[in-house]
Amino acid sequence: xxxxxxxxxxxxxxxxxxxxxxxxxxxxxxxxxxxxxxxxxxxxxxxxxxxxxxxxxxxxxxxxxxxxxxxxxxxxxxxxxxxxxxxxxxxxxxxxxxxxxxxxxxxxxxxxx
Amino acid sequence: xxxxxxxxxxxxxxxxxxxxxxxxxxxxxxxxxxxxxxxxxxxxxxxxxxxxxxxxxxxxxxxxxxxxxxxxxxxxxxxxxxxxxxxxxxxxxxxxxxxxxxxxxxxxxxxx
Numbered sequence: 001x002x003x004x005x006x007x008x009x010x011x012x013x014x015x016x017x018x019x020x021x022x023x024x025x026x027x028x029x030x031x032x033x034x035x036x037x038x039x040x041x042x043x044x045x046x047x048x049x050x051x052x053x054x055x056x057x058x059x060x061x062x063x064x065x066x067x068x069x070x071x072x073x074x075x076x077x078x079x080x081x082x083x084x085x086x087x088x089x090x091x092x093x094x095x096x097x098x099x100x101x102x103x104x105x106x107x108x109x110x111x112x113x
Numbered sequence: 114x115x116x117x118x119x120x121x122x123x124x125x126x127x128x129x130x131x132x133x134x135x136x137x138x139x140x141x142x143x144x145x146x147x148x149x150x151x152x153x154x155x156x157x158x159x160x161x162x163x164x165x166x167x168x169x170x171x172x173x174x175x176x177x178x179x180x181x182x183x184x185x186x187x188x189x190x191x192x193x194x195x196x197x198x199x200x201x202x203x204x205x206x207x208x209x210x211x212x213x214x215x216x217x218x219x220x221x222x223x224x225x
Contacts, residue, residue, distance in 0.1 A: 036216075042218055044203070
């Protein structure tokens, strides 16, 4: 089955700096890669996703890049703000069959004001 | 408002006492799923359902049951809870036409 590894497990940055979270996946059949943000006491919320036919996607301050050959994808947050502090999860899915998302172990991002 | 709701949000119980965690969505989604979240392990799928009366095991189904009698509801049943089922549980749903899953607010379960 699919295995997703995520690094780092914790990340502390100063407000205004950039933050990068990296994930690798094992199943070459995976073709959908979402990123979720989880705030304290809430469920994961989708913030951006990318499909395997695209190398990069950007939405305001957040961007995701995908390298299919190396089987890794990354989340980039620029001009970080205190409200970006949360736990971020990457995930991968082949979209086939049970369409399950395989999640990484999460990154706790702390943005220091 | 489009949402996934779960009840209860918090539950403390004892080993062996049957419990049910309810999940309901108002988006007319065909697909529903249960995940458990444990520190350092991310979210792992327990069971999923592609439509009414269609359910199947995920990655960690042992000790759990589900049912899908109505499209909007997907309860998670623990018939004889054990301490290793202490976890944070999330229900999710999506349309079969898309990949985006919507998550509920979570249920924190403690089994003593």
